[in-house]
Amino acid sequence: MTRPLRADAARNRRLLLAAAADEFAERGLEASIADIARRAGIGKGTVFRHFATKEDLIAAIVLDRVEVLIEAGHDLAAAADPGAALREFMTVAAEQRQQRDLSFLHEANAGREEVSRVQTRLRETIDALVDRARDQGAVRADVTGTDVFLLMCAPNHVAGYQPDAPPDLWRRYLAIIFDGLRPEGAHPLPQPAPDARG
Amino acid sequence: MTRPLRADAARNRRLLLAAAADEFAERGLEASIADIARRAGIGKGTVFRHFATKEDLIAAIVLDRVEVLIEAGHDLAAAADPGAALREFMTVAAEQRQQRDLSFLHEANAGREEVSRVQTRLRETIDALVDRARDQGAVRADVTGTDVFLLMCAPNHVAGYQPDAPPDLWRRYLAIIFDGLRPEGAHPLPQPAPDARG
Amino acid sequence: MTRPLRADAARNRRLLLAAAADEFAERGLEASIADIARRAGIGKGTVFRHFATKEDLIAAIVLDRVEVLIEAGHDLAAAADPGAALREFMTVAAEQRQQRDLSFLHEANAGREEVSRVQTRLRETIDALVDRARDQGAVRADVTGTDVFLLMCAPNHVAGYQPDAPPDLWRRYLAIIFDGLRPEGAHPLPQPAPDARG
Amino acid sequence: MTRPLRADAARNRRLLLAAAADEFAERGLEASIADIARRAGIGKGTVFRHFATKEDLIAAIVLDRVEVLIEAGHDLAAAADPGAALREFMTVAAEQRQQRDLSFLHEANAGREEVSRVQTRLRETIDALVDRARDQGAVRADVTGTDVFLLMCAPNHVAGYQPDAPPDLWRRYLAIIFDGLRPEGAHPLPQPAPDARG
DNA sequence: AATGAATGAGGCTTCATTCAT
DNA sequence: CATGAATGAAGCCTCATTCAT
Numbered sequence A, B, C, D: 001m002t003r004p005l006r007a008d009a010a011r012n013r014r015l016l017l018a019a020a021a022d023e024f025a026e027r028g029l030e031a032s033i034a035d036i037a038r039r040a041g042i043g044k045g046t047v048f049r050h051f052a053t054k055e056d057l058i059a060a061i062v063l064d065r066v067e068v069l070i071e072a073g074h075d076l077a078a079a080a081d082p083g084a085a086l087r088e089f090m091t092v093a094a095e096q097r098q099q100r101d102l103s104f105l106h107e108a109n110a111g112r113e114e115v116s117r118v119q120t121r122l123r124e125t126i127d128a129l130v131d132r133a134r135d136q137g138a139v140r141a142d143v144t145g146t147d148v149f150l151l152m153c154a155p156n157h158v159a160g161y162q163p164d165a166p167p168d169l170w171r172r173y174l175a176i177i178f179d180g181l182r183p184e185g186a187h188p189l190p191q192p193a194p195d196a197r198g
Numbered sequence E: 001a002a003t004g005a006a007t008g009a010g011g012c013t014t015c016a017t018t019c020a021t
Numbered sequence F: 001c002a003t004g005a006a007t008g009a010a011g012c013c014t015c016a017t018t019c020a021t
Helices: A008-027 A032-040 A046-051 A055-078 A082-095 A114-137 A143-152 A154-160 A167-180 B007-027 B032-041 B044-048 B054-076 B080-095 B113-135 B144-153 B152-159 B169-181 C007-027 C034-042 C043-052 C054-076 C082-095 C113-135 C145-151 C154-160 C170-181 D007-027 D035-039 D044-050 D054-076 D082-095 D115-135 D147-149 D153-161 D169-181
Strands: none
Touching: A008 A032, A008 A055, A008 A167, A008 C113, A008 D147, A032 A046, A032 B113, A055 A082, A055 A114, A055 B032, A082 A114, A082 A143, A082 A167, A114 A143, A143 A167, A143 B044, A143 B144, A143 B152, A143 B169, A154 A167, A154 B144, A154 B152, A154 C034, A167 B144, A167 D147, B007 B032, B007 B044, B007 B054, B032 B044, B032 B054, B032 C113, B044 B080, B044 C154, B054 B080, B054 C034, B080 B152, B080 B169, B080 D007, B113 B144, B144 B169, B152 B169, C007 C043, C007 C054, C034 C043, C043 C154, C054 C082, C054 C113, C054 D007, C082 C113, C082 C145, C082 C154, C082 C170, C145 D153, C145 D169, C154 D153, C170 D054, C170 D147, C170 D169, D007 D035, D007 D044, D007 D054, D035 D044, D035 D054, D054 D082, D082 D115, D082 D147, D082 D169, D147 D169
16 A cells, blocks of 8 residues: 655655654644744655645644554553553653643544544553453542543643653652552542543 | 723723633634634724733733632631642632633743742642641642642643533542542652742 | 725725736736735735635626626617627627636636526526527527627637737627627537526 | 657657646646646656646647647648638637637747747648638638637637536537628628737 | 655735724 | 724645755
8 A cells, every 4th residue: 555655755754753743742733834844854845745734744643642552552451460551551651742741642633533543442442451450459440441541641731831840740740640540548539430432 | 000991991801801711711822812802792903902912811811810719729728627628729720611721821921920920829829728738638748739730720631632521520530630639548759849930 | 784894995995806807817817816915005914804715806806797797788688779789798798808808707616606696697688688689680590698608708818819919909809709690691500509507 | 959759758758748738628727747747647757857847848738739730721721612621720720629728829838939930830821721711702801810810719718618518519609700700791890900920 | 767755935814913993 | 992904924735846766
């Protein structure tokens, strides 16, 4: 189908995706294509040769990210300690973008067919991790995979509010949030968990 | 200096701030001045008579919000149950914008003198609440006011990722995060709390 | 509905429509908005205040033109000499744009609801003129209003091929084409007249 | 100088010219080189190997077309019936592009040396046809070769305005225009014929 | 010689901001 | 004071053209 890119084109594609991810992480989705191209050291037009649309570019990054998460989730699905596995998963998720956060993973491309599909797969992966952890009593009985899916980005986001945060600050907030998921000291939750799909 | 506005001007200012807050909540900071003006039922030029700059308008909203929070914090500072008081404070914070989140309270106007000043006051207010709660053992020993300041917006933000979330979903995530702040089942935190000022 | 424009806005609108008509006449529909704005002596943004879209601008011009033609057609519908009336109508049509031609009156906005509607009215107007002329024997029996509708732009278009044509050259080709519509020396036509609507 | 092309290059050139002619006929001169290349089944770069510029490509097509017309004109110059010969010539001209029209034969390349030269030769060819026809009384006394040169494209152009015209509709308008060139029922023309060269 | 990747100028459009009414 | 018209910078995207493979 997609025959291998020419060597230079492949290199540019990589540069572009990296630059775009960085710009989006630093400035949000309104980062301009021109800035992304400049950062990647390529021409503006080249961006559009690789991704016909800004949205396509964003979708490609999201897909990349989510695929990595799914893989990480699968690798952890059979780990000896389900609680540690879940926490490791959330760590991997947060590590992906130590700068700012990967919120746009949620915000963008609401409608995109491919994105929804891969998000569904990610949710299922997370469900499996959470179910196992819950069965073992590693997390409280009333949290679901959807909760983790939604909370996953919070550590980075929260840390991003601190003006000159040390690069690992998110680990602090991941720890706090994860403690909130533990059974010890859990108080009843006032709202039911949302459905997988809205 | 700032002599009282004429009656209609004061009314317009209120309409404008309300409309702007709603638009920003629904569409984010990139909501257009034209839409805000239309929503407020006033002319675009009038917006700029009240706020010379879009940033000024945003700052005004942030200031409004923060003042309310400071006041709420003060009111709760002497409450009988410090733990409940802190939780109530976080609830008030999250309630301010049940739609979307008030992240832009952090994101915007990083540099603004007035905003920093009022943020400092808010931090101090929160510090007081947290200190009291910590002293009573209502929250874990290793969390600070800054932590709460940063975590405060997370419940709304997290809930916002869910496509058609029920309007009170944020309460679920506030509960989880608050449980993470409790002493029961607290695990040591990998990173120290950030300074008050970066 | 459309309350009267402010004096300066109305003036700009006129300048803009005139400049646009000239540019389109000289360079075709691919004339750029920037050039049109410059020619009108207004800012590029002002063009979009008046017409949200380049297509809207084109449609406005077409509508203008066609309305004038319909009116002219109505005025001529009761003229004493139906043959002269039809010829006068075609003259008025060709005079509208002495430079180049008004072909884009046909080419543009195929789909636009308002444009189709007004075109239908124009066709009906022309039908009436042609029917009367035919009844009187002023034009050959086998031509229809649709023929005239289609031929109407040809004189200007043909004259436009001549590099430095005198401004009235189109009159020569209108005369020739009109002679082709007369009954004298008419030879049978190899193809039937097209339908009013495709 | 222009040594013969390699066999495959010659083949590509033919494919390219045909594809370009079709695209231009369907979409006008703003058809993109990329689409033309795709239609020809060759790479975009190859287009520029054959024609350094889009304008060069257009000129080549025009030259092609005009050469064919000149040849046809020569073949018809000695025909038994000069009136029928002229009409046949105009038919051949219109047939070249039954889709859309060959207006761009006039519109493009105004300045090109080679194009002007070949256009001059075409005009002379047409002059000869018209002169003979006029001498025989097959066309009116006051029309010239230049008139025919200019009118030649009108049938296709006129028919092109009709949305879903049958492919031979242009024959109808050629017939009408040709009738306008006949002596019977000719009325005096209001403008003199233009010079051969502007 | 052929290919298709890269480039950047230029086109349409949006929007914060200024200014005449 | 309020209004909405005008402006131009900036954004996304297209496309002729150049160039490395």
